Amino acid sequence: MPIPAGLTEDEDVRAMLRGSQLRKIRSHTWQKERLYQLQEDGLSVWFQRRFRHAPSRHIFLVQHIEAVRQGHQSEGLRRFGASFPPARCLTITFRGRRKNLDLVARSAEEAQCWARGLDKLRVRLEAMSQRERLDQYPSWDPATCPGPGADSNQDSKMSFKEIKSLLCMVNVDMNDMYAYRLFKECDRSGDERLEGTEIEEFVRRLLKRPELEELFCKFSGEDHVLSAPELLEFLEAQGEAGATLAHARQLIQTYELHETAKHHELMTLDGFMMYLLSPEGAALDPAHTCVFQDMGQPLTHYFISSSHNTYLTDSQIGGLSSTEAYVRAFAQGCRCVELDCWEGPGGEPVIYHGHTLTSKILFRDVVQAVRDHAFKLSPYPVILSLENHCGLEQQAVMAHHLRTILGDMLVTEALGAQDPKELPSPEQLKGRVLVKGKKLPGSWGEDGRPVSDREEEEDGEAVGAAQRRTPSQSGSQAGQISPELSALAVYCCATRLQTLPPSPGPAQPCQVSSLSERKARKFLREAGNSFVRHSACQLTRVYPLGLRVNSANYSPQEMWNAGCQLVALNFQTPGYEMDLNTGRFLVNGRCGYVLKPPCLRQLDTAFDPGCPGPPNTTLTIQVLTAQQLPKLNAEKPSSIVDPLVRVEIHGVPADCAQKETSHVLNNGFNPSWGQTLRFLLRAPELALVRFVVEDYDATSPNDFVGQFTLPLSSLQQGYRHIHLLSKDGAPLSPATLFVHVCVQQS
Template identity: 40%
Template sequence: MSKTIAFEIIQKYEPIEEVRKAHQMSLEGFTRYMNSRECLLFKNECRKVYQDMSHPLSDYFISSSHNTYLVSDQLLGPSDLWGYVSALVKGCRCLEIDCWDGAQNEPVVYHGYTLTSKLLFKTVIQAIQKYAFMTSDYPVVLSLENHCSTAQQEVMADNLQATFGESLLSDMLDDFPDTLPSPEALKFKILVKNKKIGTLKETRERKGSDKRGKVEEWEEEVADLEEEEEEEEDKFKESEVFESVLGDNQDKETGVKKLPGVMLFKKKKTRKLKIALALSDLVIYTKAEKFKSFQHSRLYQQFNENNSIGETQARKLSKLRVALNFQTPGLPMDLQNGKFLDNGGSGYILKPQFLRESKSYFNPSNIKEGMPITLTIRLISGIQLPLTHSSSNKGDSLVIIEVFGVPNDQMKQQTRVIKKNAFSPRWNETFTFIIHVPELALIRFVVESQGLIAGNEFLGQYTLPLLCMNKGYRRVPLFSRMGESLEPASLFVYVWYVR
């Protein structure tokens, strides 16, 4: 810490004038500083939108959710508007809406072929409209998993236009006729991701022609995006889960599960879907196309087309997860939340240069270029760590520091266990990490209580991007599994990194 910064901190937080004039700090002053935002590990600069937001959408990592309407399990749990509200408040910018035909010509949202409850489509988008830009000004993508008939798709199109009005992007931007717009150009806009009939140019020409009165009658038969082979594998795994829960009481001819008062059908393979032109015309820069291969996409994919890849296939192609169930706590959501703390929590993070270049030779499994960062973390102490369900206020505490990034950077190190002191444990242990691709690295602090029989018990965690870490003496706040602040529980560390 420089002398200038130290002087400013003393002047700001030291309450005793004599001590302040002597350029020193009392215990009270130090405590005030420790509890301030300035002492936090996370950089203040990263709390605001500081990145260049004028690149095309494809140049950004976008915070995305899967089955956003669910708030518990994916088979029997309720669908709830809170799923969308919660995701938006957390900065999520891509929401999934599973749409099915409902009664009285009203489309509904739920996890198809399961016992999850149903929401009206119009109620879902009304909730989205209310909270869409509460956390971030940048565009929200509605990813429609569309299983509706053309008649109810037309209802969906009417609902979208009536609910979002001018916020709904329903035509190309004049400055972006053949390239993807930027997040900046799409501020406060809602984009619809769905299958589309024809090209953007054909859509604009048709809208401007004399055929307006016939538009609602047009439709086209296309392959249903959700029914890719990879997704089918995941879906039938869910059916297997039902079988293990409900037993083998099945009608051999119909394939229907039979329980008292319950009938559960196995998943169907719907291979074709008709798209209503009214809904198709609302798809502009986010046209859904089936993924075939990276080579095929490089050769043929248009600027406004994007792919949804089933997780089974995605795991074969990449180590990264791109759309998560926000209602499911755990490591994946910790990493998601930590990653998108950056850039003001806007839900858009500019990719490193080596991921934005069309002819990039970057290989995460074989890093040959660049200067690695040497990260040093001295884990000094903790304060008021959360109590476990099984212990008194004298828990046996330990801390695990993990690095997530490219394969060569993955590492974790652990402190010794401090016995019977969860209130103010002191470790004073130093750990060193060599990080080859700091632009993609996340650092995660996990606090556990040692358990000899049932294993260690999770107490709290904090995850953030390496390049958003302040140097020097810093406080690390802790969060629960559900992402709730555990203040005043925290760790005290000294951080230094050099290239």
Template identity: 35%
Template sequence: MNDMSVFILEFFFSGSLFQGFKDHVLFSLSLPVTIDSLYKVTEGRQSDIFHRHAEGTFDPSCCFTIYHGNQMESLDLVTSNSEEARTWVTGLRYLMAGISDEDSLWMKQTFEEADKNGDGLLNIEEIYQLLHKLNVNLPRRKVKQMFQEADTDDQQGTLTFEEFTVFYKMMSLRRDLYLLLMCFSEKKDHLTAEELGNFLCMEQKMSNVTPEYCLDIINKFEVSEENKQNGVLGIEGFTNYMRSPVCDVFNPQHNEVNQDMDQPLCNYFIASSHNTYLTGDQLLSHSKTDMYAWVLQAGCRCVEVDCWDGPDGEPMVQHGYTLTSKITFKSVIETINKYAFVNNEFPVILSIENHCSIQQQKKIAQHLKEIFGDKLDVVEALNKDPKQLPSPNSLKGKLLIKGKRLPLYLSADAEEGEVSDDDSADEIEDDFKLKNSMSNGSSQQQVESHIRKKLDSLMKESQIGDKEDTDSFSIRALLRATHEGIQRNLRKNSKDGMKKSQSRSFISNLKHKVRIKTIFFCLSPSLSCFTNCLYFAVSLCRGGRRRKTIKLSRDLSDLVVLTNSVASQECLDEGSPYNVLSFSETRAQHPLHHRSERFLTFNQRQLSRIYPSAYRIDSSNFNPQTYWNVGCQLVALNYQTDGRMMQLNRAKFMVNGVSGYVLKPGPMCKGSFNPLNDDPLPANPKKQLVIKIISGQQLPKPPDSMLGDRGEIIDPFVEVEIIGLPVDCCKEQTRVVDDNGFNPVWEETLSFTLHMPEVALVRFLVWDHDPIGRDFVGQRTVAFSSLMPGMRNSICGCLFNYRYFWTCGPLNEIKRFQHVSNTIVYLICPLKMSISRYTCNLFFFRNCYFCFFLNQ
């Protein structure tokens, strides 16, 4: 590890600059905090820890927080004076900015790791070991030749860092880019400004390319001063240009709001979060106000707030009947107010899950009015056309409260009334409950420790993941009980045939997958805040549902104007445009599959919200595309859980500047069609996507693979998947190239037919084939409509080593990606007899690049 990486932690622990909270991570760190692991540095008392210690006497100007690592851990620090705090914040931000050149950083780290004896030089044996680590399988004769050509100083037989850089560039020379340069330069080793202009017009399909623009490219990307003076672009400068953000596959116009924002809210997909306050699973994780700040700045425009009665008359936000921690409602609202419109003016919807008494409901209303103020006033937008929802533009800077309203038949003088609670998104109230145990002798600490270990095991076994059948799941169960302070730890319901023995425990090792109806974890009586036991309705086997009602305060009801929550009961009848129907993913299955056309037309005039099933206790996510296909606007996901589904979600909302609002395709806003049909839009021309995967360079070994431990080179293949309407969903893959992670060649063509490309997402994945399966290497998901013509690149995220909070910029996920592959894409519209031809060069650098270029 280099000196800069260790620098921060040494100062934290050896200096006397900082005071810390004894219960916080600062005093429990066992590993250095590296500069490149820092996510952001914030000034003042903004973090969750500072909120929890609000009674402290720390001067806000002396406080700052460092967020770092894949799990976004925080270091909350206090200096002796404000000047020192400002110095540290400025210095840390400067150091963070200094690692933006990841190529140089990676090259330096690679050199230092290969330098086994630490003499600052690499000999030929160290080079051989490094190349094997980098998946390079070159003949030794070729390696020696390049080594000798790079070794130009007086110390023959070793490479300095500068010489190693030259050696690496020779080894990584892109033959395809070199041939492309030769094609446009009349077989010279450089491009003149005029020749570069021809390339930009013919291959990149750019218009209005001027000589001045070409010279700017040369001055910015060319590394040779001589070439700059002569106004030419060599192969290294050309490669730098092709890898730069200027040539990103993603349409740069889509980095800004580019769609019509004056249509009714129901005509937009709206980025939505489920249980926003949670940092992890649905049963044991922490609740943090920071989560609201992160998701709002990541473009989310609908957040959820679960409100429960708290001490001292102050409502709390938590996941009810679970072991998740609590935060005050007021702190949540203050955070939302601060971050809702930092980089995004479009309206934010607060989905209020109300479980409070009348008295604390009034407190909720009071906080909303006092903190949000005029941001709640939507009268002006409402008056423009009361028969339809207002537009995002007309609601800029506004906060919409989604919740229950008192019925119209109730007297205007009534201070409270009963309303239905059947549409509550908090299914866990029925399906997962913690109740007071009849057992005794167990301390709260013992019980909580046991439950956490047991639930971790169950969640790993359940593997809910992306399964389509979320009504039930099978698990490989090991049910055990002990007498060590917990009388009954895990017991099946008597309805399953097990005896309720209070005095004896049992061990049941089930070797086959079984369907479990209920599972109980008994809790200590000291957990008085919970109710009898932890109850899992693992399989959906309930009878009729009783109608649930709650008492609602007039004060809170009056704040709900445009987004009135109503019970769904699978009802898609026409109602007020201000009514919002909420479905769990399981309840939405019936209208989705049996009334899909009706569901789509309903979403043309009203809003619907889909949220994850309560059975996803691990905070996994369902496939949002399923519900986007029928026009559902508020498809709420667990933002804290990264993976395939959140990658689809990010790709969807990148289309319109990460504004949180994406305009639905025309046929979804007006007219009628069945998105589940084999030919949903027969009058529209179909498009065929033909992709030719040609080659790759320098793929990394998957970090979790056994291959890395055995030192073997990967066997890569590429998979391309289309996610859209059901008829369009498919995937194809190339053959496997054995034992070649440095320069695999595929030369294979993959074809796809698209009926509705406007909603399609294109997903590229690279896998390492293994005899017992496959290991994930990297992925990139892009909306079809955002692909740019020409030779393009795009930074690619990865499932491993991920962060679960995102900004609009590129992710710094993969530290050692160097892959190149060529692709040819054809778009064919048979009915119009028009053909476009895309040729794509697919890069994976450390962050994984995809490049496309278009020829007409």
């Protein structure tokens, strides 16, 4: 699919098509020039590199770009590119775990050209219809194919053998007789070769969606077009109670491709398919993609996206610490980040995972990253969770950096009453940074000792307290806090929670308890309702056991069930746990704050996640088809997936369940199931639904293909497409599932 006409005349895009020699920066010594060139499809960028004197060409996809930053705005360029003028520097950051691409252009104009051009292409890609993405799918993918398409002799014509290679490339093992019949029907010239429009017709017929055609005919009648009233009838059958005739007309004007049909307020099959593949036809309620919840309630009433060991990019034993990890966390909507603060050389505190081989970064550099990136995605408050291992002098330095770098962003005093009855709201704290740490004087634990904000010392799961102290913390300074740092703990004062009383005492909204996952599970098991009540009136933070040396995660769902607001995960570690976190905070504009259900906000609630009551909701999901699932082994043309679909429910223990379809042999392009999965739920307001596609294997564990997770309360009913994500959260467009969803209350 070529670049749209509106962009072909754009000077920036044309310059990118010609290509540029850009210097890639990795270190002081590794700095090499590469040719970077936008491809004709406008979806990918080639770059050239050499291995043992042989040129090698690779690509990155525009859809995988998270952001383009100009100047010395990455840690890599600040450290290794300082000798180059900022105007010539740019950083491309990617979704998922792919490393940043730090580049230096030969001129400021060239750097700006690439930054502007990539932004234009990203905007275009976001606006591109799903049908356009589908149409470009079977074309040559330079990342996986050795030559243009499957055209082995590059004569712009394709034999049946070459067509079969094309089918393998797009992940379908089609029956030879059916494929040859389709080939012959498209071979208008009769020369046993397809070319030009014949190849386009073959692809178009391959893309046919019989299940959508059947659904369309059910509502369109004999004239095979949908009038606005007929489209309204379909919307009502979908369960869209608020649908109106005006809305049906608006959908026709938005998604219909044919001007004549649009003029007569009619929708053809093409327009119907475009609508169902659009965000409005997707599983996620489009109204929930913006901030739609009440943001004026106390902070305690929200789940807050939270990170553990935020500074790490990999393992907590020997991984790299980087300010870029904070930037990535903020780009994923994280609102609570952790800073492990230790004594550093030259009087400057550093951040790293103490007593390990992880690298160290300056505390002040992290604070600068907070200032520059914390509010780019979300305007709502950020909490800095300090794990303080510094002596009094460097604590004072920490306080100085926080005040001078953050300035008015930093909350240094209460907004109103000095002894508030409840915390301020996210709305009141827009653009502000809160410090979570130890407070003096009068900050005493239940056992009469000063409260520490060092998590591992509280619960003793990682390393003993004596081993973790620095020399400056021995003797009288152990566990002390400087007045300068203490003054910054305004609304998030660290406090120890050893036991849960049967009934809550006086409200202490400014206290925050940090619990290991083990202690949180113990409270859930022994006093579920008391734990819920505790988290209804003050913030609770949960973090992974220190014994998880590989930076693995626990399931956040069980902690959300208890109303814990700050459920901290290792954002650098992909897996189903991070899928759940992404799904939980996918809604409400991805702002990092999601309002808890009423049963978790009421101070006198009787809710206990272990005893949620009888089932009151039935979720029925009919798994119909999938479209263009990615190949798992691009190097092996004969490798075709055998897909199955699993639907998982993550909620209170009684609701947790998973069911799956059978597998379809040798078809990742358009597999069909038509199987129904049914779930009974007791606490639907807490449930997350996770759709997973796997490649079936009879002799070993199935391979992951893609997934999508969202709250049940944001799942639209009716016929919906699920737009799949990769293991690290990048879009797998145009890979989708097509399902029918029904939610019934008893």
